[in-house]
Amino acid sequence: MHSLVPQVSPVFLPVERSCWTRSACAPNVASMLRYALKRLISLMISLAVASVVIFAVIEVAPGDPASFMLGVNAQEDTLAALRAELGLDVSKVQRYFNWIGGMVVGDFGTSYTYRTPVSQMIADRLWVSLPLALYALTLSTAIAFPVGIYAAARRGKPGDLTVMGATQLGIAVPNFWFAMMLVLIFAINLRWFNAGGFAGWDKGVWTGLHSLTLPAIALALPQAAILARVMRSSLLDILGEDFMRTARAKGLSRRQALWRHGVRNALIPVLTIIGLQFSFLLAGSIIIEQVFYLPGLGRLVFQAISARDLIVVESVVMLLVFAVITVNFLVDLAYAAVDPRLRSRT
Amino acid sequence: MSLLEIENLSLSIHGTDILKQVNLSVAPGQIVAVTGESGSGKSMTALAVMRLLPQGAVTDGAIRLSGSDLLNQSETDMCALRGAAIGMVFQEPMTALNPVKTIGDQVMESILIHKAMPPTRARDRAEEVLTRVGLPSDRFPLSRYPHELSGGQRQRVVIAMAIALRPKLLIADEPTTALDVTTQAQILELLRGLVTEFGMGLLMITHDLAVVADMADQIVVMRHGEVVESGATGHLLRNMQHPYTRMLFDASGHQVALPEPAQSQPLLEVTNVVRDYPLPRKSLFGSPGHYRAVDHVSFTLNRGERLGLVGESGCGKSTLTKAVLGLEEVQGGDILLDGQPVFSGHKPNLAVRRKMQVVFQDPYGSFNPRHRVARLITEPFHLLDAPPTNAERQDRIAEMLSAVGLSPDDAGKYIHEFSGGQRQRIAIARALIIRPELILFDEAVSALDVSVRAQILDLLVELCEAYDLTYLFISHDLSVVRTITDRVMVMRAGIIVEEGETESVFSDPKHQYTKDLINAAPTLPDIGRNVA
Numbered sequence: 001m002h003s004l005v006p007q008v009s010p011v012f013l014p015v016e017r018s019c020w021t022r023s024a025c026a027p028n029v030a031s032m033l034r035y036a037l038k039r040l041i042s043l044m045i046s047l048a049v050a051s052v053v054i055f056a057v058i059e060v061a062p063g064d065p066a067s068f069m070l071g072v073n074a075q076e077d078t079l080a081a082l083r084a085e086l087g088l089d090v091s092k093v094q095r096y097f098n099w100i101g102g103m104v105v106g107d108f109g110t111s112y113t114y115r116t117p118v119s120q121m122i123a124d125r126l127w128v129s130l131p132l133a134l135y136a137l138t139l140s141t142a143i144a145f146p147v148g149i150y151a152a153a154r155r156g157k158p159g160d161l162t163v164m165g166a167t168q169l170g171i172a173v174p175n176f177w178f179a180m181m182l183v184l185i186f187a188i189n190l191r192w193f194n195a196g197g198f199a200g201w202d203k204g205v206w207t208g209l210h211s212l213t214l215p216a217i218a219l220a221l222p223q224a225a226i227l228a229r230v231m232r233s234s235l236l237d238i239l240g241e242d243f244m245r246t247a248r249a250k251g252l253s254r255r256q257a258l259w260r261h262g263v264r265n266a267l268i269p270v271l272t273i274i275g276l277q278f279s280f281l282l283a284g285s286i287i288i289e290q291v292f293y294l295p296g297l298g299r300l301v302f303q304a305i306s307a308r309d310l311i312v313v314e315s316v317v318m319l320l321v322f323a324v325i326t327v328n329f330l331v332d333l334a335y336a337a338v339d340p341r342l343r344s345r346t
Numbered sequence: 347m348s349l350l351e352i353e354n355l356s357l358s359i360h361g362t363d364i365l366k367q368v369n370l371s372v373a374p375g376q377i378v379a380v381t382g383e384s385g386s387g388k389s390m391t392a393l394a395v396m397r398l399l400p401q402g403a404v405t406d407g408a409i410r411l412s413g414s415d416l417l418n419q420s421e422t423d424m425c426a427l428r429g430a431a432i433g434m435v436f437q438e439p440m441t442a443l444n445p446v447k448t449i450g451d452q453v454m455e456s457i458l459i460h461k462a463m464p465p466t467r468a469r470d471r472a473e474e475v476l477t478r479v480g481l482p483s484d485r486f487p488l489s490r491y492p493h494e495l496s497g498g499q500r501q502r503v504v505i506a507m508a509i510a511l512r513p514k515l516l517i518a519d520e521p522t523t524a525l526d527v528t529t530q531a532q533i534l535e536l537l538r539g540l541v542t543e544f545g546m547g548l549l550m551i552t553h554d555l556a557v558v559a560d561m562a563d564q565i566v567v568m569r570h571g572e573v574v575e576s577g578a579t580g581h582l583l584r585n586m587q588h589p590y591t592r593m594l595f596d597a598s599g600h601q602v603a604l605p606e607p608a609q610s611q612p613l614l615e616v617t618n619v620v621r622d623y624p625l626p627r628k629s630l631f632g633s634p635g636h637y638r639a640v641d642h643v644s645f646t647l648n649r650g651e652r653l654g655l656v657g658e659s660g661c662g663k664s665t666l667t668k669a670v671l672g673l674e675e676v677q678g679g680d681i682l683l684d685g686q687p688v689f690s691g692h693k694p695n696l697a698v699r700r701k702m703q704v705v706f707q708d709p710y711g712s713f714n715p716r717h718r719v720a721r722l723i724t725e726p727f728h729l730l731d732a733p734p735t736n737a738e739r740q741d742r743i744a745e746m747l748s749a750v751g752l753s754p755d756d757a758g759k760y761i762h763e764f765s766g767g768q769r770q771r772i773a774i775a776r777a778l779i780i781r782p783e784l785i786l787f788d789e790a791v792s793a794l795d796v797s798v799r800a801q802i803l804d805l806l807v808e809l810c811e812a813y814d815l816t817y818l819f820i821s822h823d824l825s826v827v828r829t830i831t832d833r834v835m836v837m838r839a840g841i842i843v844e845e846g847e848t849e850s851v852f853s854d855p856k857h858q859y860t861k862d863l864i865n866a867a868p869t870l871p872d873i874g875r876n877v878a
Contacts, residue, residue, distance in 0.1 A: 230805045241439040248398055250507060251429030253421070260455070261444045339446055340491045
């Protein structure tokens with residue numbers, strides 16, 4: 001009924017924007033910087049504490065790397081020489097600082113088993129694990145967001161129930177089963193992908209990504225199921241908020257209110273889960289790496305533990321701690337970007 | 347012709363009847379107040395006009411805006427009407443705004459969603475309406491976020507959003523219920539001004555009869571989804587026909603007569619109490635500042651005396667209450683109950699703690715839903731060295747439930763089986779069961795309907811007679827404090843600005859702030875009470 005609408009000439013707006021004032025689009029830089037600095041200091045402290053704990057735990061683990069490497073029949077003077085070579089003959093405090101100081105300049109020491117620089121070993125593996133983790137995370141987010149929002153917008157209706165059932169299944173089924181199914185369908189039957197192995201990046205980005213696609217999907221599906229559920233429940237909480245009703249009273253349709261006022265508010269719990277998932281994906285993919293014969297970090301740690309290659313274990317664990325803490329830092333920054341209240345509170 | 351005409355509106359949600367044959371009308375420039383207690387269907391009437399009813403709602407009848415029936419409009423047409431032809435203001439300003447968007451964005455969205463003007467003009471309009479509602483852009487730039495504003499300021503933003511397109515009809519659902527009296531007076535004044543200036547019709551939903559009598563041209567009284575009485579304000583107040591209307595007005599102005607206080611030795615002595623809260627550090631290595639919530643407060647509460655504490659939100663009432671209860675340590679001064687400190691050696695003094703009990707505001711949130719009433723009201727027993735057991739325990743439970751007007755059989759029930767008023771009775775039973783020397787009532791009747799509130803006030807008087815209660819009654823509601831206390835303290839910004847006999851403070855306030863508070867509070871006209 002147009003007669004009821006106030007008589008103002010309608011002006012067509014070419015772009016749908018959710019942010020109309022320029023000053024509001026750019027978050028307050030000063031408060032954001034102050035917030036980032038505080039989080040950065042807390043990051044440094046966490047790293048320092050973590051490094052001491054990792055070093056101490058590995059130290060108390062029984063077993064002398066030198067005697068392990070040379071076998072039970074080794075001569076005492078040969079052992080002593082090897083210990084000196086490995087830097088094991090100095091005090092524990094000295095060794096801690098050598099370790100930390102080395103890591104800062106990229107020297108992670110020498111592997112006890114392979115006699116090659118640990119930094120090189122880790123770097124090789126990281127070139128597989130990091131892209132795989134990012135690939136899987138991108139996929140899981142790309143699946144989870146629309147699915148979660150779709151389900152929340154249709155709460156209790158068939159679409160929602162289907163999503164809930166499917167995600168339940170996605171969480172329940174282990175990712176190696178997905179991996180096997182994917183290999184069976186896409187590698188063996190359709191022959192779209194290789195069943196395993198990593199082609200390397202030197203043959204081009206596309207070839208590398210192609211060989212990571214099946215593992216990334218296998219990793220992403222259960223994560224996407226969790227993330228979609230979090231997105232759905234978080235959005236449902238927001239849909240019950242008073243400001244959603246205010247938005248409807250302004251004349252926004254259900255869909256407009258959901259997109260303009262719901263999604264951003266629902267992001268905080270979702271960001272938390274994304275942060276946790278990335279940490280898991282980086283090193284927790286050992287089973288998937290085995291299934292697809294990928295030379296990733298997970299397999300490296302597994303081999304290093306079996307061989308009592310403590311320096312490798314130590315370095316990888318420290319690297320993972322660094323990754324987790326850094327991701328948390330980024331998640332904290334994302335929180336502040338999403339929610340202005342966090343910027344001013346600290 | 348009327349602007350809004352609701353004719354025989356019936357509403358059911360999932361088969362439960364919510365509204366029955368509601369009729370009311372609003373003319374341009376007219377303020378119509380719909381009043382009634384909780385569950386009367388007044389808010390549902392408002393939401394029905396907006397067609398923002400919960401899922402499963404089935405409506406019947408007609409809601410005509412300028413002659414067209416809103417119930418026949420498509421959802422798309424309703425979206426075009428909401429915010430443009432009908433604006434709405436809600437009760438809870440603290441949560442009615444999106445916390446992650448600036449106030450400018452939110453006001454402009456009201457304009458832009460209707461494609462009423464291009465963004466640059468919409469921006470000017472947003473500034474203009476925000477200035478009109480009392481938020482000039484030099485002090486409240488459009489880039490402010492809701493959390494940077496107070497409750498009253500946020501309600502102004504909500505009003506600005508609702509009136510940005512000059513709707514013909516404004517619906518305000520309890521617009522001032524969550525606000526302090528002085529803020530309430532300003533918001534009501536603003537609404538009244540807007541109605542006159544724009545010739546809007548205002549449909550106002552409120553349970554507060556004093557506000558109704560103050561504001562409305564027409565009153566509609568609702569009960570259980572039905573309109574029991576309606577008419578022009580002056581006429582209706584003078585000639586109340588329906589007993590429910592009379593009961594409502596009677597209960598709103600309910601007066602009680604407290605028995606004379608028994609003794610006069612001091613029970614609670616508060617001397618120079620200071621409570622500071624640390625503020626976040628301004629710089630990384632700077633010392634943290636602090637906020638002084640209670641600033642050198644001193645008072646004495648005599649045994650058998652009923653002391654009131656009034657003040658607006660944020661004045662330090664609750665902080666002082668927590669300090670008296672020994673829940674938080676104070677940064678200066680002494681709090682003695684019966685000569686003993688409530689807090690000693692950095693922890694609450696249990697021997698003193700058992701002499702005090704508290705009744706809170708929210709009768710819904712202050713009980714564990716998984717416990718039965720018997721367990722709920724005997725919770726304070728854990729403070730005793732030798733709590734009563736077996737038969738003695740049962741007797742105490744039965745006695746207390748009877749004392750607060752419930753049945754001893756209720757001991758086996760769960761809390762969800764009781765109404766709000768009954769729950770508050772249970773809260774009082776819980777406070778009384780260990781016969782405390784002192785009870786603190788923290789906004790204990792603020793969340794209750796007027797008729798229930800009147801009953802609880804009567805109950806307090808009965809209990810005063812039976813048990814010689816000594817209490818500290820903390821409330822923002824001046825009319826309640828006036829009738830239920832002997833002495834009153836007025837608190838502002840952590841300081842007690844005035845203290846004295848309740849009646850003399852109210853009839854002859856000395857401090858300017860007390861005068862402002864009393865003037866700001868809407869009062870019931872005497873006619874209401876005389877008729878009833």
